[in-house]
């Protein structure tokens with residue numbers, strides 16, 4: 001039987017940060033695209049987010065810091081796609097850019113890492129825990145008000161080194177990053193989502209393109225994982241509706257029960273003056289619009305419960 005002639009797959013240049021995790025993610029997408037016949041090369045670059053290591057990201061401009069330079073490379077045509085941890089991608093992409101697809105999620109949970117202690121419960125009174133995430137900070141303090149939370153920045157290897165040097169009794173990291181880098185054995189315990197609710201998009205990868213590259217968007221479609229895409233669309237809708245940024249402690253996490261998506265969210269006062277606000281809703285979800293409607297409903301519940309969005 002004759003098969004219709006298909007155009008030969010376009011060459012793809014992937015713009016990527018140069019941390020080990022970013023390179024792993026870019027190589028992962030490279031392998032998937034190469035298997036589909038594309039010639040793929042990586043264009044490594046350093047972003048402001050990689051350079052500013054002495055201050056909390058929430059204070060210097062937030063999530064966009066990790067993606068801006070990559071978008072400039074796409075804009076100028078030096079690269080065609082950028083692979084992101086969705087957690088680091090702002091809720092609204094700049095004009096002219098689109099999320100071509102969301103890929104299958106790794107473990108979305110947070111991990112407890114410590115050379116000495118097996119779990120959060122095993123930490124002695126007043127122990128020092130490293131994290132610069134406001135979400136982790138407020139959730140940890142809700143579980144263990146006695147803990148001393150200290151800032152911790154840098155890529156995964158840097159954070160683990162600081163832990164091993166003895167600056168902290170324990171640190172909290174995304175399980176996904178550790179697992180991707182083959183560091184899963186550093187995980188002493190994973191947090192159940194109901195005690196330490198993950199960030200919107202945690203563990204999921206997204207591919208960003210220029211929105212005028214419909215050909216590329218079509219070529220990337222087979223890499224999409226629809227259940228993950230719907231889940232993170234709901235989670236990100238909560239964040240968007242709250243005006244979420246790194247300066248707001250916000251968690252949003254979806255889980256499937258059959259075709260019904262259960263969406264949990266938590267909001268914390270950045271100044272720690274009021275108690276955590278939690279919200280939960282569920283709905284059958286089959287489209288991005290339904291996922292976003294669920295996210296909006298959960299955000300409305302958060303606000304009704306006293307959460308103050310921006």
Ligand SMILES: NCc1[nH]cc(CCC(=O)O)c1CC(=O)O
Nearest residue numbers: 085087173174176177202203204
């Ligand atoms: N904010 C940093 C960041 N962005 C993405 C990951 C890895 C996990 C993921 O893909 O969500 C991490 C590290 C961490 O939070 O421990």
